[in-house]
Amino acid sequence: LLGIPEVERVIPVLVETEADLERIAGAAEEIARLIREDETFAVRTKRRGKHDFSSIDVNRVLGERMRELTGADVDLSWPDKVVQVEIIGDRAYISVLPGEEFRKYTPEKIDARKLFRRLTVVQMPYWGDYKACRSFGEKIGRAAQAFEVRELIIAPKEKMDAFELMEFLRGLKVGQESRYSIQREAYPWKVEKVPVSVWDLYQVIRDKRRNKRLIIITDPKGPTLAEVKGRLVRDMHHAKEIVVFIGSREGIPRGLFRFADYVIDLAPYMTFATEHGIPAALVSLWEVYEEFLRENGEG
Template identity: 65%
Template sequence: MKFIIKTQKGYEGIAANYLKEEVEDIKVHITPHGYSGIVIVESEDDITDKALKIPEIERVLKVLFEVPADLEKIVSLADKIAEHINEGESFAVETKRRGKHNFSSVDVNIVLGAKIKDLTNAEVNLDYPDKVVYVEIIKDIAYICIGERKEWRKYESNKKNARELFKKVTIVQMPYWGELKVCRKFGEQIGRAAQAFEVKELIIAPKGKIDAYELLEFLKGVQIGQKSRYLVQKEAYPWEVKKVPVSVHELYQVVRDKRRNNRLLIVTDPKGNTLNQVKDKLKKDLKFAKEVIIFIGSREGIPRGIFRFADYVIDLAPYMTFATEHGIPGALIGLWTIYDEENDDNENNDENNENSGNEETTK
């Protein structure tokens, strides 16, 4: 029998050598036809358990069927594939094509998936299927494997979307000033961080007078950093991504503009309370706030006069001073941890109430 082993690029040989130590009498083909990240193994025994003990190996797919890389011949295996999928199960077809062919990976997914659905009456579930039909095409050969749903996934139905919080967060960031090259460098990191979290708005808020050219370099850096992260997001995410709006406003005027009803003002500063000290009240306020305004300093902290207008002054890491570029990720990750915990608590309470009600009914 054959197995397709997947590794990080450059680790194929290392994984193969460790596998040879674990399993006797196997034939190993490293990077077939030059395609990296793949090792094809031939063995009389099932090597899955032993292979998964090797950390360099990320996935092991047992090959059930092997046919020429032709769309009709791949689809002709639908009857045999259907025998491995029960009517009550959901499934998805996932095709990885390497080489030049007169069909695309999407063609295989659509045609083969439709045929399997007709034969089994099973439901198609692209997000969280019970079974996955892997079609691994390596140049002239198509290997068909069937596996359980993936153990690790980015987008799980039981994971809450962090955008639920971040889409109502406005970051008020004091600009970095000083040497021009350094200003641009820090600007890039700020822009990249704000775009990475896809916040509602990024406001660059100088405190009073500032050198125009230092501010210009900082803003150029923000633009460069934002664009670099945005391009990555466009390629990585299966949904539409928008650029975070960026504006400039004087720090004290931001406080005046944002201090309205149902807006939560948070200042990050070592003089404040820790997240743990305020988390119970903060959980509820984060949930019901129309907008969450987070003030972050740079080189010097947020002026103390603003503390009086803040709903919370929070020390993100007691006895430590955050670097300028760490302010946005540190604050948002900390707040998301609190916000997500609030949702979990609500679900647990609902579940407990429901169970309590069932017990009363039974009695």
């Protein structure tokens, strides 16, 4: 199997049992010998099919039983061993693997949430066809939740059709819920939903022009990120809140530029699609900020 490129990895199954919480917990006695008391462990579950329990329920019940039998501590970030549970339909397959195979979050990597927890996105809403409003709302809601930003503010610049805005916000909620459910299953830490509010665009910039707030507008009329990154990353580092304004269909009104600390062109001669605004801006800001942290030994 290892000679077949389509096979990503082979996991030896130690226990096969019914997809039932009690049966899965009972399997702990057969695999407990593989984890020493001085080791740490975590339980990871992937579930396919419909069941009357969640993956989190399996992690909790089996994890507690393993802890009782082995005396080992649970470590969700960097465990020595991982108890892998694959549930397919009415069968459960259990394995014990080295923890390093699952270490996506290693100590040498800087946690990007150091930046995004201080970052507020001000997004102009999409307007027009109802179906398009809902579709773009879903993509924007999913993107904002994916980055776990401090807050998402939906900010119309002027009077707009209430039902178009309603469809956009409905889509946004669907997108956020979709991403949040995946994060709850995938991350070893607690995930919070990003707060979402609606506010007039001009009032947002009036309110955010306060001490230790950094205002960034993304627009092709500004200098490139490379031109300003030296000053920008230092200001980002000291800011209590970083506020990023992103347009939709049309850019941020030019009258706001004079109130911004930075107007930045993320990709010269290119215009991002509305749904790409948040990922493009936040990934670009993180790249230059991570470089700053490493250069200053603050990883």
